[in-house]
Amino acid sequence: xxxxxxxxxxxxxxxxxxxxxxxxxxxxxxxxxxxxxxxxxxxxxxxxxxxxxxxxxxxxxxxxxxxxxxxxxxxxxxxxxxxxxxxxxxxxxxxxxxxxxxxxxxxxxxxxxxxxxxxxxxxxxxxxxxxxxxxxxxxxxxxxxxxxxxxxxxxxxxxxxxxxxxxxxxxxxxxxxxxxxxxxxxxxxxxxxxxxxxxxxxxxxxxxxxxxxxxxxxxxxxxxxxxxxxxxxxxxxxxxxxxxxxxxxxxxxxxxxxxxxxxxxxxxxxxxxxxxxxxxxxxxxxxxxxx
Numbered sequence: 226x227x228x229x230x231x232x233x234x235x236x237x238x239x240x241x242x243x244x245x246x247x248x249x250x251x252x253x254x255x256x257x258x259x260x261x262x263x264x265x266x267x268x269x270x271x272x273x274x275x276x277x278x279x280x281x282x283x284x285x286x287x288x289x290x291x292x293x294x295x296x297x298x299x300x301x302x303x304x305x306x307x308x309x310x311x312x313x314x315x316x317x318x319x320x321x322x323x324x325x326x327x328x329x330x331x332x333x334x335x336x337x338x339x340x341x342x343x344x345x346x347x348x349x350x351x352x353x354x355x356x357x358x359x360x361x362x363x364x365x366x367x368x369x370x371x372x373x374x375x376x377x378x379x380x381x382x383x384x385x386x387x388x389x390x391x392x393x394x395x396x397x398x399x400x401x402x403x404x405x406x407x408x409x410x411x412x413x414x415x416x417x418x419x420x421x422x423x424x425x426x427x428x429x430x431x432x433x434x435x436x437x438x439x440x441x442x443x444x445x446x447x448x449x450x451x452x453x454x455x456x457x458x459x460x461x462x463x464x465x466x467x468x469x470x471x472x473x474x475x476x477x478x479x480x481x482x483x484x485x486x487x488x489x490x491x492x493x494x495x496x497x498x499x500x501x502x503x504x505x506x507x508x509x510x511x512x513x514x515x516x
Contacts, residue, residue, distance in 0.1 A: 234416065240409040241324065241504035244497075247409070248325030251314065252335040256342055259314055263343040266313035267350020271441035273304025275358065277429065278442075282367060282374040291430070298429030304438070305401070305421050309408055316344045316437055317398050318405040320492030324501040344436075344485070351440035359448045369460035372449050376468055379446020382439055383470040387483045390434055394487020395495070397433030400424040401488075402496035434484040443476045 235243065251259075277297040284293045308315045319339060325331045358364070364372030385393070407420035428435065449457075450471050458464055 234410040234412060236410070237500070238504045240406065241500055243409045244321055244406065244500070245325045245328055245330065245505060248322035249330050251319060251322050252325065252331040252339050254314075254339075256338075259339065259342050260346045262312065262314040263316070263346025264350035264353075265311075266308050266315040266343070267347035267352075267437060267440060268354050269307035269311070269313055269350075270304035270315065270347070270435075270437045271351045271354035271358075272307065273301040274438050274441045275354075275363075276303050277301040278374050278378065279363075279371055283370040294430040294432070295426065298426035299422070301429045301438075302422050302425045305404060305425050306418055309405070309417055309421065310414055314343045314346065316340060316347050317401045317435060317488050317492055319343050320398060320489055321402055321405060321497045323493040323497040324505065327498060327501045328505055347437045348440050351437060352444055355441055355444040355448055358445055359452060364445075364449050364453070365457055365460075369457050372453065372457055373461045373463065375442075375446050375449050376463070376471070379443045380468045380471050382434070382443055382480050383446075383472070383475040385434070385480060387479060390480055390483040391487040393432065393434040394436065394484035395491035396431070396487075397428045397435045397484075398488035398491035399495045400428040400433065400491075401435065402492040406496060406500065434480070434487065436481060436485040436488050439476075439480055439484060443471075443480060447471050447473060447476065 254262075277300050280300045281293050281297040284296065288296075305315070305318075307313070308318065322331065322336060322339060326333065326336050364375050401424065404421045404424035407424070408417045411417040411420055446468075450465050450468055453465075
């Protein structure tokens with residue numbers, strides 16, 4: 226029986242070969258499909274963020290901090306599950322195409338083309354979801370408790386220092402790419418879902434920073450701050466002036482920029498290049514030595 230057709234999971238060297246092939250396919254995709262699938266991914270991650278925001282709303286007054294984070298992380302997994310199972314292009318997961326680049330199966334231009342298009346599409350999908358969610362008025366549910374959670378999450382993210390956001394971004398995408406890496410071993414949908422749950426829950430629970438998730442978390446906070454009616458502010462006993470860090474400049478420069486750089490380091494370098502070096506480079510050198 227061919228190793229790739231057996232029913233048990235793939236082992237790491239086989240996972241590396243599968244990841245390399247996936248990188249070639251992603252880098253070679255037409256830009257229209259790539260863009261549409263990346264917009265979907267931005268929306269999918271936003272759905273996980275919406276789920277997480279709703280579940281944890283008001284929970285801080287009832288449950289210990291760690292338990293609240295754990296619950297938020299578990300339900301946030303919806304986002305990556307949708308990306309992997311339904312099919313979509315996510316910038317953070319696509320950092321693993323660096324493995325195909327390292328083997329010279331794709332060019333630097335193809336890597337950058339993929340990352341730029343997918344990052345842009347993710348941003349569009351997340352921002353569109355933010356605008357849609359503003360007009361649903363869902364942030365007013367529970368007498369404004371969801372909106373208060375939206376504001377607090379976004380404000381905390383915009384209040385991070387540049388270096389802190391960078392480090393949190395590195396840790397986040399190491400876990401996200403490990404989740405994607407584990408999915409390369411999977412044979413079934415159930416395998417993939419189980420591979421996703423623990424790494425993604427871990428990064429959310431620990432408070433790490435995900436660039437695409439922040440493309441939803443922060444814009445929805447800014448939109449609520451700017452557009453919420455007076456009745457909402459009275460219900461939560463707050464004012465917009467109490468959230469000075471919630472600005473587009475802080476979002477783009479103080480959070481999204483360092484987090485995105487950190488995500489690339491954590492995913493492409495700490496996961497992609499390490500596994501390429503261990504499993505693919507070694508195989509290549511071994512093969513060359515036999516010639």
